[in-house]
Amino acid sequence: MRLLLDTHVLIWFYLDDPQLNPLARSLIGDPANAIFVSPASHWEVAIKIRTGNYILRVPFRDFIREAIVDNGFANLAIEPQHSEILTTLPLHHRDPFDRMLVAQAMAESMAIISADAQLDAYPVRRLW
Numbered sequence: 001m002r003l004l005l006d007t008h009v010l011i012w013f014y015l016d017d018p019q020l021n022p023l024a025r026s027l028i029g030d031p032a033n034a035i036f037v038s039p040a041s042h043w044e045v046a047i048k049i050r051t052g053n054y055i056l057r058v059p060f061r062d063f064i065r066e067a068i069v070d071n072g073f074a075n076l077a078i079e080p081q082h083s084e085i086l087t088t089l090p091l092h093h094r095d096p097f098d099r100m101l102v103a104q105a106m107a108e109s110m111a112i113i114s115a116d117a118q119l120d121a122y123p124v125r126r127l128w
Contacts (some may be wrong), residue, residue: 002034003027004076004105005125006114007041007097014067020058024113028030036076036110037068040100082107 005013005028012020012071013028028035042057042064056063068075078100085103093116102122105112111125119126 001027001032002036002108002110004036004038004039004101004108004110004112005019005073006101006112006116006119007044008038008115010041010067011045011072019115021115021128022127024115027113035071035073036108037073038076038101038104039078040104041099042068044097052086053092076104076108077109078104090121093118 009020009024009028011017013025027033045054045056045063046060049056049060058066067073078103082100084105087101089099089103093102098116098119101112101114102119102124104110105124106122111127112119113127116126116127
């Protein structure tokens, strides 16, 4: 299965945070699944660091390597067809990063791993 991680899921997996539920953890750890991370997620983390809303234990570059690269997660580039979906996507969720994740999941027919129930308003499969 091809799965896209929401930003908080990426962070919780990286930190081995107990907020990440067992289903999400097992889906991410299953070698039969292809796990993707959007640039929207590391962009969101970078902005939260800059605004003081999040503090990493390691430099940002190390976080990217340890959280994404070392785990074998694939980068899901933001393509024009993803952005195009945003032009008609209802405003059920106002967070621009989550909206991009939804658009990417829709365009790529991927499920998204997220604790955010607001995503259920969109035609994507949310796993949690």
